[in-house]
Amino acid sequence: MASTIRIRAVSSGDTTEVQALVQHPMDSGFVKDAQGNLIPPHYIQVVEFEHAGKAVFTAYWGPAVSKDPYIKFSFKGAQKGDDLTVSWVDNKGATDSLVGKIQ
Amino acid sequence: MRRAVSLALALFCLAAPPASAADTVNPKADFKAFRDYFTKRFPNVPLNDFVNGPYSMDAELRKQWVEIDAFPPYQFALDKGKQMFDTPFPNGKTYGDCFPNKGIGIRQNYPFFDAKSGEVITLDVALNQCRQANGEEPFDYTKDDMAALTAYMAYTSRGKLFDIKIPNDRRALAAYQKGEEYFYTRRGQLNFSCASCHVQSPGDHIRTEVLAPALGIVAALPIYRSEWGGMGTTSRRLITCNSQVRGVPLKPEDELYRDVEYYLSYMSNGLPISGPGARP
Numbered sequence: 001m002a003s004t005i006r007i008r009a010v011s012s013g014d015t016t017e018v019q020a021l022v023q024h025p026m027d028s029g030f031v032k033d034a035q036g037n038l039i040p041p042h043y044i045q046v047v048e049f050e051h052a053g054k055a056v057f058t059a060y061w062g063p064a065v066s067k068d069p070y071i072k073f074s075f076k077g078a079q080k081g082d083d084l085t086v087s088w089v090d091n092k093g094a095t096d097s098l099v100g101k102i103q
Numbered sequence: 104m105r106r107a108v109s110l111a112l113a114l115f116c117l118a119a120p121p122a123s124a125a126d127t128v129n130p131k132a133d134f135k136a137f138r139d140y141f142t143k144r145f146p147n148v149p150l151n152d153f154v155n156g157p158y159s160m161d162a163e164l165r166k167q168w169v170e171i172d173a174f175p176p177y178q179f180a181l182d183k184g185k186q187m188f189d190t191p192f193p194n195g196k197t198y199g200d201c202f203p204n205k206g207i208g209i210r211q212n213y214p215f216f217d218a219k220s221g222e223v224i225t226l227d228v229a230l231n232q233c234r235q236a237n238g239e240e241p242f243d244y245t246k247d248d249m250a251a252l253t254a255y256m257a258y259t260s261r262g263k264l265f266d267i268k269i270p271n272d273r274r275a276l277a278a279y280q281k282g283e284e285y286f287y288t289r290r291g292q293l294n295f296s297c298a299s300c301h302v303q304s305p306g307d308h309i310r311t312e313v314l315a316p317a318l319g320i321v322a323a324l325p326i327y328r329s330e331w332g333g334m335g336t337t338s339r340r341l342i343t344c345n346s347q348v349r350g351v352p353l354k355p356e357d358e359l360y361r362d363v364e365y366y367l368s369y370m371s372n373g374l375p376i377s378g379p380g381a382r383p
Contacts (some may be wrong), residue, residue: 008174
């Protein structure tokens with residue numbers, strides 16, 4: 001199974017710019033399917049980016065975030081070649097993580 | 104003297120055999136008129152940029168797209184398409200075996216006119232024919248698997264120039280003409296033709312959307328549309344167009360839809376494939 005996460009982290013000396021894309025339905029729980037039944041809520045609650053054992057970015061997401069969400073942020077203190085770990089947990093307890101290299 | 108000449112001309116015209124429908128179709132002249140219309144109307148848009156649709160028309164939108172395209176939303180579909188393409192069927196054959204050059208870098212030659220069946224064959228139809236020839240169920244023509252496969256095949260063809268041929272075959276010309284007619288015919292409660300938006304009004308807004316020019320509009324397909332929250336094929340795009348003007352859409356890959364794609368692709372000859380695309 002291919003990962004649900006794509007990450008690209010590029011260091012420009014001082015700061016590292018991170019972009020990530022997560023594949024997830026992000027169902028809000030308010031949308032009905034073709035038969036008129038409510039699609040149960042299914043969304044990511046926490047996304048975390050870790051560098052050298054320390055969280056550099058944490059997001060608490062909810063039902064208002066779009067399907068297949070995209071994130072972009074930057075942080076200081078990382079070197080080229082360092083690992084950056086992304087992980088998410090959704091409201092059904094499912095989780096995925098990925099380790100990316102900073103370029 | 105002058106009278107004699109015009110009389111001779113009139114006699115000549117009378118003597119000419121009555122033109123049949125197919126004789127009046129002139130794709131080459133259409134192509135030139137179509138291209139000239141867009142290049143004259145948008146002199147500041149480089150020819151190869153028309154394939155970028157609304158982004159060729161609107162600088163602000165383009166800025167957003169450049170950022171989006173650095174990390175494109177069709178990435179998941181592309182990865183899935185490549186995996187599907189490389190995975191053999193149970194009989195050991197692959198999609199590549201159904202296509203020239205193993206299916207790599209061939210998007211620009213589709214759709215083509217198939218002399219055997221007398222119909223226009225699009226890449227999507229060719230893919231399902233390939234599946235059926237290998238004992239597989241055909242895919243839905245609008246999204247998901249079909250969009251993933253065509254996304255990958257378009258990706259391997261990026262930058263290759265559209266090279267659509269209309270053979271000197273009455274049926275091919277008829278298909279082209281039907282496609283052209285469909286494109287310019289008004290329909291639906293709003294009484295719009297495809298051309299009302301994409302020839303008459305490219306660059307204008309419909310609500311928040313910037314309309315794409317018809318020139319090169321097929322080069323970016325399949326597309327990830329934010330509005331759909333997912334990928335869509337040429338069929339999905341045409342169905343959406345039809346329903347947006349409150350018309351009745353045809354079936355995916357209906358003969359007429361294939362003819363429209365044939366017409367539009369021929370009009371885009373010489374422009375580079377840019378698919379898969381990302382659109383608002």
